[in-house]
Each structure stands twice: as C-alpha cells, then as structure tokens.
Amino acid sequence: MTGLPFTAVKLGVFATVCALCTALVVNTLNQPFGRAVTYHAVFTDALGVKPGSDVRIAGVRVGKVDRVALDGRTAVVTFAVADDQEIPADAKATVRYADLLGARYVSLAPGGDASKRLPENGTIPVAHTAPALDLTALFNGFKPVFELLQPGEVNQLTKEIVAVFQGEGPTIDALLSKVVTLTQTFAGQDKVIGEVLANLQPVLDTTIGHAQDFKKLVSGLGSLVSGLAANRDTITSALDSGAKLAGTLADVTTRLTPSISKDLTSLNQLSASLLANREPIVGALHDMPGLLGKVTGTMDYGGWMNVYLCDLGVQAGGLGVSSAIGPHSAVCR
Known part of the structure; x- marks a missing residue:
C-alpha cells in the first residue's frame, strides 16, 4: 500500500513539471523577447x-x-x-x-x-x-521559353526551378546553364531581331512625330467608311447602272460592227483608188489655179462666156436620172 502513494506523488510531480514546461513554451512563443x-x-x-x-x-x-x-x-x-x-x-x-x-x-x-x-x-x-x-509572375516570365520546349523539358525545367528555391538540387549556375542550353534553338536569331528593331525605330519616330496627322487620317478613314456604309444602296445602284450601260454599249458596238467594217472597207478602196490615180490628181490640182484664173477672167466686167447645155445626167445611190435636153443648139449637133 505504501507503493501506491509514492507512485501518485511521482505522477503528480511529473504532471506539474509538464504543465510548467508547457506554460513556459507557450509564454516563450507568445512573448519570446520579453x-x-x-x-x-x-x-x-x-x-x-x-x-x-x-x-x-x-x-x-x-x-x-x-x-x-x-x-x-x-x-x-x-x-x-x-x-x-x-x-x-x-x-x-x-x-x-x-x-x-x-x-x-x-x-x-x-x-x-x-x-x-x-x-x-x-x-x-x-x-x-x-x-x-509573385511566383506566378516568375513562372510567367519563363512562358516564352516554355512555348519553345517539349512537355518533358518544361517539366524538368520547372522541377529544377522549384528545387533551387527550396534549397535543394542544382545551384543557380546550373539552372542558368540549363536555360541557356534549352534556348539555343532561338538564341541565334538575336541579330535578325536586332536588325528588325533597328529598322522599326525610324518608322516609330516618324509615326510619333506625326501622331496628330495619324489620328486625323484614322478619323477621316472612319468617316469615309461610315459614309460609304450609309450610302451603300446608292453605290450598289450606281454599280448596277454602270454594268447595264457597259452591256448596252457592248450590244451597240456588236450591232454597228458590220456597218463600220463595210465603211472601213469602202474607205480602204477609196484610198487605194486615190493612191493609184495620184499622178492625174496631182496634175489636175497643179493646173487648177490657171483654170480658175481663166474662169474668173471671163466673169469680169466686159468679159463674156457662152455655156451650152447639151445633156444632163444625175446618179445617186445606184439610181440614175438622164434628161435629153439637146441637141437644139448648133454647137451640140
């Protein structure tokens, strides 16, 4: 029986020590620095x-x-x-x-x-x-790299990034080396990209310098498009009328083509005839001034000219009319 009270005393002492230690830990956590x-x-x-x-x-x-x-x-x-x-x-x-x-x-x-x-x-x-x-922004920064990589490479790179931030795995140098290795496929395009940016710089400078003009141009184009949209029915009608006019002109041209061809043929024949008789025509034109001078002299004051009409014939369009007037004059006999 004496063992039981002694055990109870030991249990009580142990519980008291545990409670004091717990209170000390809690107090230390709440007020760690006094x-x-x-x-x-x-x-x-x-x-x-x-x-x-x-x-x-x-x-x-x-x-x-x-x-x-x-x-x-x-x-x-x-x-x-x-x-x-x-x-x-x-x-x-x-x-x-x-x-x-x-x-x-x-x-x-x-x-x-x-x-x-x-x-x-x-x-x-x-x-x-x-x-x-922001780790989300950090991983988004690697998005251009991820887009050029295979899924397995993306997973490997992600694991290495997480391992670095957890203090495990490869060092930062190893991580950067991995990124450099993975981006070799497009790193050689830096020169081309630099040239493109350099060529775009004058364009951007000019655009910025004429910002107001550019705004007016865009505004004017907007107004033009709005006006065209508002008058689309009229424009459509005009286009339809133009198509009809073109069709009518084509039809008229088709109908007149035989007549025009015939006239051109006749004109060609006339030109050939004139060309064939150019010497008599030239001679007649050369003698024409003297003849006209003589005719004019007979019509002057004191001059006289007798004209005897012996016969008269008229042809037009293949039809001929002839009038036998003479011979009533001794000149025509």
Missing part, C-alpha cells in the same frame, strides 16, 4: 502574412505579426519587435517567402539614415515596403 514594441507597416499586397508570422532582421527572428487589416486598397500589418531592437525611422519592410508552402515573414532592413528611431506605434509607409515575390 517586452515588445508595437509597429505598423503598410503594404500593397500582404498575401500569406498572418498573425504569428515571423518578423526578422538580417534573417534573425526578432518579433511576430499581431494583426493584418485591410485599409482601403492597402494592407496594414501590425507587428511587435523586442524593445532592444532599434528600428530606424526610414526602415524598409519586405514580405519574403519562408518556404514554398506559402508561409511568409516580414523582413526589416535599415534605410540610409539610422540616426532616428521609429517611435512606438510608428508606421512604415507604403513607399518603404515591398510585397512578396
């Missing part, structure tokens, strides 16, 4: 920061985050730091990754002037804070 000073920091993005997250200076834990609250479009992080740590008035606060599982901590770094200390309940403005690195 008296703490409260500060505030304003971030544009405090994703991943939550109450209990570490506050570190040069990688050493000096405090913890007490509260995260939304203030308009910014996040106000309230944190406590051991009072033996001097926080400069121009200190910079940055949210950093504690691990790739999403844990974050607030890193404090001194600014350029450490002579003034940030007062208790002081606030680090948003101009002196920076959000955590």
Whole structure:
C-alpha cells in the first residue's frame, strides 16, 4: 500500500513539471523577447502574412505579426519587435517567402539614415515596403521559353526551378546553364531581331512625330467608311447602272460592227483608188489655179462666156436620172 502513494506523488510531480514546461513554451512563443514594441507597416499586397508570422532582421527572428487589416486598397500589418531592437525611422519592410508552402515573414532592413528611431506605434509607409515575390509572375516570365520546349523539358525545367528555391538540387549556375542550353534553338536569331528593331525605330519616330496627322487620317478613314456604309444602296445602284450601260454599249458596238467594217472597207478602196490615180490628181490640182484664173477672167466686167447645155445626167445611190435636153443648139449637133 505504501507503493501506491509514492507512485501518485511521482505522477503528480511529473504532471506539474509538464504543465510548467508547457506554460513556459507557450509564454516563450507568445512573448519570446520579453517586452515588445508595437509597429505598423503598410503594404500593397500582404498575401500569406498572418498573425504569428515571423518578423526578422538580417534573417534573425526578432518579433511576430499581431494583426493584418485591410485599409482601403492597402494592407496594414501590425507587428511587435523586442524593445532592444532599434528600428530606424526610414526602415524598409519586405514580405519574403519562408518556404514554398506559402508561409511568409516580414523582413526589416535599415534605410540610409539610422540616426532616428521609429517611435512606438510608428508606421512604415507604403513607399518603404515591398510585397512578396509573385511566383506566378516568375513562372510567367519563363512562358516564352516554355512555348519553345517539349512537355518533358518544361517539366524538368520547372522541377529544377522549384528545387533551387527550396534549397535543394542544382545551384543557380546550373539552372542558368540549363536555360541557356534549352534556348539555343532561338538564341541565334538575336541579330535578325536586332536588325528588325533597328529598322522599326525610324518608322516609330516618324509615326510619333506625326501622331496628330495619324489620328486625323484614322478619323477621316472612319468617316469615309461610315459614309460609304450609309450610302451603300446608292453605290450598289450606281454599280448596277454602270454594268447595264457597259452591256448596252457592248450590244451597240456588236450591232454597228458590220456597218463600220463595210465603211472601213469602202474607205480602204477609196484610198487605194486615190493612191493609184495620184499622178492625174496631182496634175489636175497643179493646173487648177490657171483654170480658175481663166474662169474668173471671163466673169469680169466686159468679159463674156457662152455655156451650152447639151445633156444632163444625175446618179445617186445606184439610181440614175438622164434628161435629153439637146441637141437644139448648133454647137451640140
């Protein structure tokens, strides 16, 4: 029976020690540095920061985050730091990754002037804070590389990037070497790309210099297109009328072609006849002035000319009319 009370005493002592140790651990976690000073920091993005997250200076834990609250479009992080740590008035606060599982901590770094200390309940403005690195944006930066790689190569590169950020696997140099190796297929195009950009520069300069004219041109084209769209029925009718007119002209030309061909043939024959009788025609034209002079002289005052009409014949269009007037005169007999 004496063994049972002794065992109970030992159990009680053990339970008491365990309770004291638990209270010590909890107290240490809640107040790890004795008296703490409260500060505030304003971030544009405090994703991943939550109450209990570490506050570190040069990688050493000096405090913890007490509260995260939304203030308009910014996040106000309230944190406590051991009072033996001097926080400069121009200190910079940055949210950093504690691990790739999403844990974050607030890193404090001194600014350029450490002579003034940030007062208790002081606030680090948003101009002196920076959000955590966006891994999504980081991997999106590798998107052009991923588009040129095979799925297996993309998976291998992704694994190596994750391994580097986890502190495992190859070093940064090995990672960069892998990226260089994977991009050799299109690295040789740098010269061509540079030449294209150099050729585009004068075009861009000219376009920028005539920005207002370019805007007016675009506006004018817009108005022209709008006007054409508004009058599309009229334009369509005009095009239809033009097509009909062209058809009518073609039909008229087809009908007149035989007559025109006949006239051209007759004109060709006349030209041939004139060409064949050019010498008599030239002689007649050469003698014409003398003949006209004599005729004119007979018509002058004091002159006389007798004309005897013996016979008269008229032909037109293949039809002939003849009038036997004489011979009534002795000249015609």
